[in-house]
Amino acid sequence: MLEMLTALFLLIGAAFALIGSVGLARLPDLFMRLHGPTKATTLGIGGILIASILHFSDQGQGVSLHEILITLFVFTTAPISAYLVARTGLHLDARNGDNVD
Amino acid sequence: MLKLAVAIALACIGAALLLNFWRLVRGPGPADRILALDTMYVNTTALLVLLGIHLNRTVYFEAALLIALMGFVGTVALCKYLLRGDIIE
């Protein structure tokens, strides 16, 4: 039962991570590309880490809570990275003279 | 069952990394490349966690955590450089 749940979270997570990267690869401009990695990939890694918690808690060595740290870290840093990349993009566009804003 | 799921997940993350790499090479702007690199870091973190599940070892967490840390610091540093280099100019 727990194994099935682990497998489910793994597959959901991996699928979202892939969708985020597909978005990064195929959308036409930088600001649209930003959406894939910041949301889908972040949730994807969240799913994989939940699967990891379930898997290692099932090994009989107590509950594994390590993964919460990585999850929290990724969830707090992903928007910051996205914000900085967006700012960089705006800045470079402004310097090159295309008025995006 | 779990073995199969891990294998499929590894394949997904591998494909995601290839797509990221394509964007990294293709560009076109520096911001796109930074974004691609940042996504690669996140996907690599996922890959390490998956490897940990696959090999049933917990030692990979530290590596995953460090990769996540380095990715964030690297992205911030690159963005700051591009943002600030202009002010000094």
Add this chain to the structure above:
Amino acid sequence: MKRWLPQPLTSGCLWLVWLLLAQSLTPGHLLLGGLLALVLPLFTVRFWPDRPRVRRPLLLLPYLAVLLWDITLANLVAARLILGPARRLRPAFIRLPLDLRSELAIVLLTHTISLTPGTVAAHLSPDQRVLLIHALDVDDEAALIARIKQRYEQPLKEIFAC
């Protein structure tokens, strides 16, 4: 008290993070983590010009619950947008006038916007009054702004009382 424990919340978080990192509750780790949690804020307190004031911390829990639910939902929406035909997307930059004044509250709102449906925060004006948002697929600009204001900004305003 204020002098030796300038940021009790930060100290608590640091202690918790140390224990999670060490994955143990042995007295040694409890002591070492506690020591770090006491010493680190003392060294970094100078980097915090204004101490953020959380007026009603318990309201953060329902806010986080809503956020988690929205993140999950947002991803299904984003997945559909990403995998659908790219030509049909209507991306746009939107200006969101901010009512929040506390810096921490603005940071939390920016995080929320970046993690929820089809929007990424792109730029905060230097006077901290306007947030520039990029949306992946905009139908009705005013409705999106109203939604963000009502669903996320209002609760944050209550939590931080600003």
